[in-house]
Amino acid sequence: MDTFGQLMAGFSAVLSWENLLLAFIGCVLGMLVGILPGFGPAAAVAILLPVTFALGPVPAIIMLAAILYGASYGGTITAVLLNVPGETSSVATTIDGYQMAKRGRAGAALTIAAIGSFVGCIVGLIGFVVAAPLSRFALAFGPTEFFALTILGLSLVIGLAGKSIVKALISALFGLAIGMVGLDPLTGVPRFTFDQAPLLDGINFIAVVMGLFGVSELLATVDHSSKFGRALPVGKIWPTRTDFRRSVGPILRGAPLGFFFGLLPGSPGAATSFASYAIEKAVSKRKSEFGKGAIEGVAGPETANNSLAIAGMIPLFTLGVPTSATTAILMGAFIVNGLLPGPLLFQNNPDIAWTIIASMFVGNVILLILNIPLVRVWVAFLKTPFPVLFAVVFGFMILGAYTLDGSVFNIGVLLIFGVLGYLMRKIDIPLAPMALTIVLGDLMESNLRRALAISRGDAAVFIESPISLTLLIIAAVAIVASIVGRQLGQRAAARKLLAERADTAVAEEKA
């Protein structure tokens, strides 16, 4: 069956009321967690993962994908109404989105963001469908090529680095170290288990990421007595005709921009959305409105970051390599459900792969339908007292950790990594590289050892294989590109800071 036929078969499978309901529930749950200040898609997927345990592989992934884009849009709501971005890629949205909200135009900003997000996702998904058959090439990969591929994945760590590359590498190696606990995958020898029986099976990846992203986020949220700001009123929901006219260009430019950024390994979301913002400002006839509530400043970045999020899934689906913390968690979810993303997924379970891809189209339609009329409902959720959310989310994560395999041990893992994640935040060690490498570690080690065993210990095998050599060169280029992208992101963030300061100065001067 050709690609189009497989996609259509995927659509017919996903359009059952059970799958539609799961996508709907996933969007709602993702949105509800996503609008908690500070909680991004990675935390939302990690926290809500246990909800999917009893569903079976395909429904579970459909729901998790819906949670992912629901949470992404939830982050946009807080960016516009509270000036608190849910994730770094929403930072650009706060510049003009929050200014629009201050002028009573939050509804228009959120609606345009929803439409832009939808278009971005659809463009990303079309690119996804086109790129998916490329996974066939990966079937020619042996251990040498797969090891080089994991090195390419590891090169993404630079893109996920925060303030310091040294700290990002420490986080990455720590993730690899955690992945080594348990029985050696090739010889069955226990490693770093300290004679503790629960450690023989290794440390559960899901419990680790729930702790790192969920628990540590909760602890970071309550460690100051200051309170979150109050959400601004939504105002009129439907944008004006002028708003639509002004948003068309930014949306059409943002979608391909985000997609191509997403294909580059390690592209930080913030750099992409700021690049879109900079382009929109450069081509706009109303440059002076930027920073004061220009709708183009919401439409472009929101479209770009959603297109980027979908494009970021292509390496996961086609090569089995996650490119961000969120896709790493999603990969964990695949594995928990007995699926291995990568070329073999399309080879062995094409029906499952295409059903999941089709569900993303359907899920985004559901999200668009949900977003616009229900914006006021999501905003009402923002008024839930934080202590209640804190206690309930904490309780829910503990419940989730237990249900991973019915073991209290995993609750301990959750808490230990929650505290560890909190301490890592406090000294600026980024968490995302660790999440990425815990997943990649096993793949990296087993392929390294197999490749060396086949070559009888000759490490030159990695540069003798043309595919391996190409991948290693791409990894090197990706590292350089990521460093440049990182610099751009940092400077763009500084730009926002200066703009805010200037606004404050203007306000003070006027006063």
Place this chain on the structure above:
Amino acid sequence: MSFEPSTSPESPSGVGELIDEFADPENLPVTTGYRIANQVAGALVTLLGGGMTAGGLSLGLTIAGVPGPGLFPTIIGSGMFALGITLFVLASMGRLDRSFDTEVPDRAGVRRIIITSVATGVFLWALLWIGYPLAMSLYVLALLRFVGERKWLNSAIIAVVFGFGSWAGFSLGLGLPLPGSALPFLQSIGL
């Protein structure tokens, strides 16, 4: 005064100006405490890396001529060892950036974190004795009352609804078994 970032004619896209104009993003000042915390982290990573390298070597780098179970731990451990020393040296030289995420918790924040940690430890112990619904209800009650500082009655209602509601949802609805009580009188009432 109005703020309007300039667009230089040399960089009509506006991207170039992002590079040149704001070369020094604002960080929090690097305090002695932050520096010490980084030194400690560097030292711990060095120790961990050293331990892992030693563990890897003891497992064996090769077995019968092929890479053994100790090869990868040795590589990773050595990397951690080197990076730990690098972080320690950088911290000692004060060459650190400090983001806003690293703000030290205030007194109320420390209190909340301690209460959360203690309550969670007690919960883990209580779970094995009184079972999930009661332990979770008491746990959520503790968080609401002592961390969230909400009223007793309000906290109790939310706690019971969550504790018993999640138990019913997961145990009865999704068929995922949750721990029951070890005490006979609680077992006799279905807990």
